[in-house]
Structures are given as C-alpha cells and as structure tokens.
Amino acid sequence: xxxxxxxxxxxxxxxxGHFDIIVRAAKLFDEVIVLVSSNKDKQxxxxxxxxxxxxxxxxxxxxxxxxxxxxxxxxxxxxxSGACAIVKGLRAISDFEYEFxxxxxxKKMVEQAETVFLTTSAENLYLSSSLVKQIAYFGGDxxxxxxxxxxxxxxxxxCRK
Ligand code: PNS
Numbered sequence: 001x002x003x004x005x006x007x008x009x010x011x012x013x014x015x016x017g018h019f020d021i022i023v024r025a026a027k028l029f030d031e032v033i034v035l036v037s038s039n040k041d042k043q044x045x046x047x048x049x050x051x052x053x054x055x056x057x058x059x060x061x062x063x064x065x066x067x068x069x070x071x072x073x074x075x076x077x078x079x080x081s082g083a084c085a086i087v088k089g090l091r092a093i094s095d096f097e098y099e100f101x102x103x104x105x106x107k108k109m110v111e112q113a114e115t116v117f118l119t120t121s122a123e124n125l126y127l128s129s130s131l132v133k134q135i136a137y138f139g140g141d142x143x144x145x146x147x148x149x150x151x152x153x154x155x156x157x158x159c160r161k
Contacts, residue, residue, distance in 0.1 A: 005029040005085040005116070008037050008074050011051045012044040013154050014058050015132055017124035019147045021089035022058075024118055026065050033081060034059060036069045045133055046157065054154065058147040075109035086113055091120045091127075133158055 005025050011018060011034070026032045036051045038044075044051070052069050059065045070077045074086065086106060088099055103115035120127075132145045136158035146154050 002030045003085075004031040004033060004081060004083040005087045006033045006035050006074070006078060006081065006083045007087045008035040008070075008077075010039050010042060010044060010129065011036050011055050012042070012046050012129050013051065013132065013146065014055045014150060015124070015127050015129055015146055016144070017089060017091070017120055017127040018055075019058055020121050020124055021087065021118050022065060023062065025087040025116075026062050028116075029085065029087075030064060032062075032065045032087070033083065034065060034067045035074070035077060036067065037074060037077075038071055050157070054150045057149045057153070060149065073109070075106050075113055078106070078110050078113045084112060084114065086115045088115060088117055089120045090117045091125055 005028070007022055007025055009018060022032060022034055034055050036048060036055060046054070048069050052067055055067045059067065078086065090096060090099060099117065106113040106115065127145055132142050135145070136142050136155055137160055139159055142155065143151055
C-alpha cells in the first residue's frame, strides 16, 4: 500500500526550511504532496498560483513529490487524497503549542490524520517566510534562505521598486 504524506503550509514564499522538511519527508514516505493552503489569520503576499509555481520550481527534481493547492480544511484534503500523515516542521518551543493544537483538532476531525513532526535543521531554526519577505523588500540578500531555483522570482517580486 502506497503511503502518502501531506506537507501543508502557506509557503508565502517557500524557504530553505520548508524545502529541507519536504526532502526529508520524501525519504520517509512513498509519496509527498506539498499542499499550498490558506491560513485565515495571514494575508499572503503571493497569490495561491504564485506560491504553487514557486514550490513546483523548488521540488522539480524530487521524484516522489507533487504539489497541490486547497482552499478548505486540511482534514478534508486528507480524506480526499487518502494520505496517512500530515508532516510539519517544528522550529522551536514557540511553534509547539499551535502545532500541537492543530494536530489534535485535525485528528479529532479525521481519525486517519496522524501528524508527524520533523525537527527543523539547526541552520534553519531562525528562518521564516516573513523574515525572508522583509529582507527581500529592503533589497537584502536572501540567497541563504530560499531554494536557488526560486531566488530570482522571489527577489523580483518582493524588492521595493
Ligand atoms: O505555513 P502556515 O501558515 O503555518 O500554514 C498553516 C496551514 C495553512 C497549514 C493551516 O492554517 C491550515 O491547515 N489551513 C487550512 C484550514 C485548516 O484546516 N485549519 C486547521 C483547522 S481549524
């Protein structure tokens, strides 16, 4: 039986931290679906189509990774896709309370929705999409923070004119 995991997130934009989690998830599962989704508490800087396009560029060389988008409950997508797990990266204690709550609520809504947490690699511990956006906006160098395949597009889109 094929074991599929879903890596959900806003990916606004995809960072090296996200990419690291996706690569590691792809080694643990037969198939990984990177799900570009919506966080109702955040106003994204990139459209859903742009975010999907950037994630596709970032993961193009990983054979067992697909990219999809979903404007609904993650729990419903888990049922629709037949996935057995949700994979999330955990950066620090500050992430834990929110992610723990999400894991429990998703499991409550859909029994098959097991959340697997991967510890963020030490070099990405400080990294977030919001910081990348700030640095790029002011013309800073974001090459250490986003996958090389998306660097130019992210810079061009975010740097203030
Ligand atoms: O990258 P983010 O912003 O931490 O991702 C959060 C995301 C998109 C994974 C989360 O907000 C989500 O799952 N949104 C879909 C709606 C949903 O199922 N919400 C959780 C139950 S209330």
